[in-house]
Amino acid sequence: MKIAIIGLGYVGLPLSLQFARSGVHVIGLDIDVDKVSALARGDSYIKHISPASIREQRDRGLFEASTDFARIRDVEAVIICVPTPLNKNREPDISYILDTGRAIGKHLRRDTLVALESTTYPGTTDEDLRAVLEQESGLVAGRDFHLAFSPEREDPGNPSSVVASIPKVIGGFTPQCLARAVALYAKAISNPVPVSSCRVAEATKLLENTFRSVNIALVNELKVVYQAMGIDIWEVIAAAKTKPFGFMPFYPGPGLGGHCIPIDPFYLTWKAREYGQHTRFIELAGEVNTAMPEHVIRVVTDALNDLGKSCKGSRVLIVGLAYKPNVDDERESPSYVLMDLLHRRGATVAYHDPYVPVIKLTREHPHWAGTKSTAWNREAIASFDAVVIATNHASVDYAQLAAWSGRIVDTRNAMSVVATRPGQVWKA
Numbered sequence: 001m002k003i004a005i006i007g008l009g010y011v012g013l014p015l016s017l018q019f020a021r022s023g024v025h026v027i028g029l030d031i032d033v034d035k036v037s038a039l040a041r042g043d044s045y046i047k048h049i050s051p052a053s054i055r056e057q058r059d060r061g062l063f064e065a066s067t068d069f070a071r072i073r074d075v076e077a078v079i080i081c082v083p084t085p086l087n088k089n090r091e092p093d094i095s096y097i098l099d100t101g102r103a104i105g106k107h108l109r110r111d112t113l114v115a116l117e118s119t120t121y122p123g124t125t126d127e128d129l130r131a132v133l134e135q136e137s138g139l140v141a142g143r144d145f146h147l148a149f150s151p152e153r154e155d156p157g158n159p160s161s162v163v164a165s166i167p168k169v170i171g172g173f174t175p176q177c178l179a180r181a182v183a184l185y186a187k188a189i190s191n192p193v194p195v196s197s198c199r200v201a202e203a204t205k206l207l208e209n210t211f212r213s214v215n216i217a218l219v220n221e222l223k224v225v226y227q228a229m230g231i232d233i234w235e236v237i238a239a240a241k242t243k244p245f246g247f248m249p250f251y252p253g254p255g256l257g258g259h260c261i262p263i264d265p266f267y268l269t270w271k272a273r274e275y276g277q278h279t280r281f282i283e284l285a286g287e288v289n290t291a292m293p294e295h296v297i298r299v300v301t302d303a304l305n306d307l308g309k310s311c312k313g314s315r316v317l318i319v320g321l322a323y324k325p326n327v328d329d330e331r332e333s334p335s336y337v338l339m340d341l342l343h344r345r346g347a348t349v350a351y352h353d354p355y356v357p358v359i360k361l362t363r364e365h366p367h368w369a370g371t372k373s374t375a376w377n378r379e380a381i382a383s384f385d386a387v388v389i390a391t392n393h394a395s396v397d398y399a400q401l402a403a404w405s406g407r408i409v410d411t412r413n414a415m416s417v418v419a420t421r422p423g424q425v426w427k428a
């Protein structure tokens with residue numbers, strides 16, 4: 001069996017390798033020439049995917065990368081894993097899906113299955129994507145070709161999360177489309193979960209991500225409330241999670257990050273308006289979570305003030321630029337917001353992140369491009385008036401940090417496992 005996977009990023013590349021491992025021949029397609037050449041050389045651009053795992057499948061002849069979309073003519077199924085960001089007005093931008101749909105449509109043959117994996121609002125697959133596929137190909141979905149939606153459940157940085165063993169929700173445009181999609185995914189994934197439509201599958205992914213966003217907002221709000229009462233939220237969560245039923249722990253932080261949780265719920269908000277519906281939980285969670293960096297900055301200011309220093313003129317180090325521990329993905333990271341807020345208040349800001357040696361050029365934070373991670377040694381760390389732990393990478397030595405820094409603002413409870421001096425650590 002030969003398939004194409006379009007979009008070789010955090011989702012598409014591991015999925016491609018999983019299909020290849022299962023004996024399916026995968027043509028990985030991307031418009032990014034640099035990624036395609038890296039894969040052809042057997043190099044990886046994602047920290048948790050080893051070059052050896054790419055070379056292994058390439059050398060078996062089961063994985064190749066290309067920019068030539070005409071290769072779609074050779075395959076039985078096409079899986080789409082392209083980005084679904086928000087535009088500058090915080091509305092869904094499904095242009096990547098539509099562009100990909102047009103590119104597929106030009107080469108689409110009868111009986112091919114097209115499955116979308118990008119997170120999006122209900123109706124994208126059977127309205128928007130179907131329209132461009134039918135228009136470009138002249139074929140009809142459900143009759144001439146098959147159409148499905150199956151959301152990705154990638155958990156980057158979690159070593160026990162393996163693509164093959166994560167149950168996979170699948171919805172088809174027709175029962176035949178569903179049967180085709182389940183048969184395809186069953187080749188590489190041990191637990192397919194069929195649902196009645198593409199829309200149910202799309203809505204399932206949005207429920208999962210909204211659930212996280214709302215629960216994170218809840219603990220973020222309680223963090224601030226309990227802090228005012230002199231109660232440590234981390235101790236409270238540790239105690240609450242001993243309840244064997246009806247409770248699931250979520251942890252506070254400096255704000256939401258990553259490509260999913262801060263963005264996906266707003267896909268639903270936008271679509272709900274078309275039906276005259278409001279998503280109050282989503283809006284409120286967004287409000288609470290986006291207020292977190294300001295809360296952290298208030299604590300930093302208090303911590304500096306306690307030393308007789310103002311934010312203006314102080315040197316502040318952010319530890320952890322990636323949005324979650326042990327990954328190199330710093331998209332939408334709240335660390336950037338912290339850096340901007342401190343910079344605006346006149347502080348000299350630097351960062352340390354073992355996974356992000358230098359900040360790449362991004363659309364959202366072009367002014368930090370080229371900034372290098374501060375070296376990890378006593379002299380460098382002691383030169384900062386305060387250190388803010390924004391992400392708790394396991395490879396950072398927090399005992400060294402306690403020895404080297406006089407003032408630490410901890411948003412992740414990372415310092416709880418090492419000995420510290422009274423007044424040295426300020427939780428935020």
Ligand SMILES: NC(=O)c1ccc[n+]([C@@H]2O[C@H](COP(=O)([O-])OP(=O)(O)OC[C@H]3O[C@@H](n4cnc5c(N)ncnc54)[C@H](O)[C@@H]3O)[C@@H](O)[C@H]2O)c1
Binds near residue numbers: 008030096119156
């Ligand atoms: N990263 C995650 O943990 C995660 C988890 C679940 C779902 N998702 C969803 O999966 C989708 C992809 O996310 P990602 O993190 O893999 O993104 P990514 O940015 O890492 O990768 C997307 C890839 O698509 C390529 N691309 C863009 N436009 C293209 C086009 N027209 N044709 C071909 N390739 C194109 C890009 O060059 C890039 O390599 C998003 O909808 C995201 O919300 C991501």
